[in-house]
Amino acid sequence: MAKIAIFGTGAWGTALANILMENGHSVAMWGIDPKEINDLNHQLNSKYYGNKKTISKPVIASSNIDEILNTKPTFILIAVPSVHIVHTLKLFVNKLTYKCYFINVSKGLDPQTNDIWSKTIKKIVGNKLKGLVTLIGPSFAIEVFNKQPTMINSVSSSLPLARMVSLLFNNSHFRCIEIKDEVGAEIIGALKNVMAIAMGVAYELHTSINTRAAMLAQATKEISKLVTVYGGQPTTITQFCGIGDIYLTCTDEKSRNFSFGRSIAKVGVKKALIINNKTIEGYLATQIIHKTIASKKINSPVFDEIYQVLFGSKDPNNFVKNIMKRIIE
Helix, strand or coil: CCEEEEECCCHHHHHHHHHHHHCCCEEEEECCCHHHHHHHCCCCCHHHHCCCCCCCCCCEEECCHHHHHCCCCCEEEECCCHHHHHHHHHHHHCCCCCCEEEEECCCCEECCCCEEHHHHHHHHHHHHEEEEEEEECCCCHHHHHCCCCEEEEEECCCHHHHHHHHHHHCCCCEEEEEECCHHHHHHHHHHHHHHHHHHHHHHHHCCCHHHHHHHHHHHHHHHHHHHHHCCCCHHHHHCHHHHHHHHHHHHCCCCHHHHHHHHHHHHCHHHHHHHCCCCCHHHHHHHHHHHHHHHCCCCCHHHHHHHHHHHCCCCHHHHHHHHHHHCCC
8 A cells, every 4th residue: 555645636636536545545635725625535526526425435635734744655646737836846845854756647838947847846856856757648537537447658767667656546447558758748748738729719610520630630740740849759649648638638628728729719818718717728838839839940830820819819710721821741
């Protein structure tokens, strides 16, 4: 039995806690929402899962950092929204008295460094870090919670470490496959959220399967190109964290970024931002990616057009036609 502390009491943190407890591990969860904490201590998370209970035993949930660290976790899992990663880590690291393994499930890019989160996490945790693994792949929290068969990647520069973390989670309905390409996996994790907004716009404006399939193919091609620009491996696009996550995020209403894109096509960017009051990771990442595309003069029609829609006040109604005019390779 392993001891795991989870930072974040949201949908994804709760779903992963459920798997870990199902596998016989001890789980403590830290959060800031009193209702979520109270629910979790009574085998619920009603905000995300209604009255459906977690497995038979409740987690230890608290907003008290000392109480969580007193459980002496061997693994610390980061499941807070990416905008809160730095603040949350600094709260805990200052009180951590020994080395831990860290597991990150938050996606996107650090807006302060424009780089992948694993680099930021390693820098903040410093000599308290025993090792870092990122879990990433096609996995809506609600489906994981409901035990739908799910396969993702466990990513680390150390495959033995990635394997050790995989074994914490692997069971009959959830499976982690180890890969080493941290840069490629995390860059795809950020880029696919941007593409999901673009695909949402395209899906709302066009019911043609021809159009949608072509847009998905073009989006995947542009992501693959940018993975190599950032220093990732081109073959990572074929992994669960690659085409699997791209397909999931770019075609389904459960994706916040995809739904946000559809809202843009209906009511425009400003109103869509008001309607979608949750964190839209792709919106935050678009500006970061655009800087790279512009500085390196990369031909990337979908990325460029969605940037112009989001931040250049460009009318989305001709979104696909504008992209078609610009595809040259």
